[in-house]
Amino acid sequence: MTQYLTITSDFSDETIIKKSRFIASLKRITSEEEALAFIATTKKTHNKANHNCYAFMLGDQDQIQRASDDGEPSGTAGVPILEVLKRNQIHDVCVVVTRYFGGIKLGAGGLIRAYAGSAASGIDAVGLVERLVMQTVHLTIQYNQLDSLNYWLQQNAYPTPQIEYSDVVTLTLPIRLTETTSFSKAVTDLLGGNVTLTLGQEGYQEIPYTRA
Numbered sequence: 754m755t756q757y758l759t760i761t762s763d764f765s766d767e768t769i770i771k772k773s774r775f776i777a778s779l780k781r782i783t784s785e786e787e788a789l790a791f792i793a794t795t796k797k798t799h800n801k802a803n804h805n806c807y808a809f810m811l812g813d814q815d816q817i818q819r820a821s822d823d824g825e826p827s828g829t830a831g832v833p834i835l836e837v838l839k840r841n842q843i844h845d846v847c848v849v850v851t852r853y854f855g856g857i858k859l860g861a862g863g864l865i866r867a868y869a870g871s872a873a874s875g876i877d878a879v880g881l882v883e884r885l886v887m888q889t890v891h892l893t894i895q896y897n898q899l900d901s902l903n904y905w906l907q908q909n910a911y912p913t914p915q916i917e918y919s920d921v922v923t924l925t926l927p928i929r930l931t932e933t934t935s936f937s938k939a940v941t942d943l944l945g946g947n948v949t950l951t952l953g954q955e956g957y958q959e960i961p962y963t964r965a
Contacts (some may be wrong), residue, residue, distance in 0.1 A: 754813045754844070754886075755885070755886040755929075755930050755931055756883060756884065756885045756886065756929075756931075757813075757844045757845070757883070757884055758841070758842050758843050758844065758881050758882070758883055758884075758962060759781055759843055759844055759845055759846055759881065759882060759884055760779055760781060760843065760846055760876065760879050760880070760881060760882070761879055761880045761881065761882050761959075761961075762781075762879060763779060763780045763781065764778075764779045764875060764878065764879035765777065765778045765779070765875070766779075766871070766874055766875035766878045766879070768867075768870070768871050768874055769855075770859070770863075770867045770870075770871075771855060771857040771859060771863075772855025772856055772857050773852055773853060773854055773855035773857070773859070773867070774851075774852065774853040774855065775850055775851070775852055775867055775868070775871040776799070776802075776850065776851040776852075776853075776871075777848060777849075777850050777851075777871045777872050777874065777875030778791075778795050778848070778849045778850075778851065778875075779846060779847070779848050779875050779876070779879060780846070780847050781845060781846060782809060782811065782845055782846065782847045783811075783845060784811070785809075785811060785817055785819070787847075788809045788811070788819070788847040791847050791849070792805070792807050792847065792849055795807075795849040795851065796849075799851040799853075801853075802851045802852060802853050803824070803852050803853060803854040804822075804823045804824050804825050804830065804851070804852040804854075805823050805849055805850075805851050805852075806821055806822055806823045806825060806830035806831050806834065806849070806850050806851075806852070806868060807819075807820065807821050807823070807831060807834065807847065807848060807849040807850070808820040808821075808831050808832070808834035808835035808837075808838060808847075808848055808872075809838075809846065809847035809848065810835070810838050810839070810843075810844060810845070810846065811844075811845055812844075815839075815844065818835060820832050820834065820835045825852075825864055825868075826861055826864065828861075828865075829861050829864035829865050829868065830850065830864060830865075830868040831868075833865045833868045833869035833872075834848050834850055834868055834869065834872045836869065837869050837872040837873050837876065838872075841873075841876055841881070843876065843881070848872050848875065848876075850868050850871045850872055852867075852868075880961070880962075881961075881962040881963075882959040882960060882961055882962055883959070883960045883961075883962040884957045884958070884959050885929055885930075885957065885958055885959075885960060886929070886930040886955055886956070886957055887927035887928060887929060887930060887955070887956065887957070887958045888927065888928055888929075888930050888933050888952055888953065888954070888955045889925060889926075889927055889928075889952070889953030889954050889955075890925070890926060890927070890928050890933065890936065890937075890950065890951070890952060890953065891923060891924070891925050891950070891951040891952075891953060892914075892923065892924040892925075892926075892940065892948055892949070892950055893921050893922070893923050893948065893949040893950075893951075894921065894922050894923075894924070894944060894947070894948050894949075895921060895922070895947065896921075896922055898922075898944055898947065898948070899916075899922050901943070901944075902924065902940070902943065902944065905940075905943055906926070909939075911926060911928070911936075912926045912927055913926070914926035925953075927958060930955060933952060937950050
């Protein structure tokens, strides 16, 4: 994927619902093996809990999806957690919701709300980032072009470039991989072709994400 949403970091969040403790543990994952290892570690940490229910999604098309009710009535825990991940369009994340039973039964509807709500609360608390594949772009120009190029970059909300001065000026900044072609054309047109543009490394960068 050239861009996707995920959680800002690994995180744990606790909610009390009718005397039961629900602990949502969230982790970024890159493989099914990593997800299963995280689930096993969480179960070991909370080995006295009544349930450790989980869900995770992996892959550029979310082709790996797993969920477990871990002893809760079928469909009341794992799938609701998975639906929270889908609804938030979060990728490559594993969520384990641990329950310490407090003595009051919640019923099927109450369990669905509790597990989904615990997962959603954890996601809201940790926050999201958008991971984008960016490509480093180097622009070599003359000194008399610098002001107009800097102004154009600011007006079009591009990142502030790093600038090196020698007999020419070199600006370095990251551009979304999907925009490098249009960016190159726009800069070339702006400067009347008097620019040397070199494409550098590609890699993910993270930008804080807030839903509109």
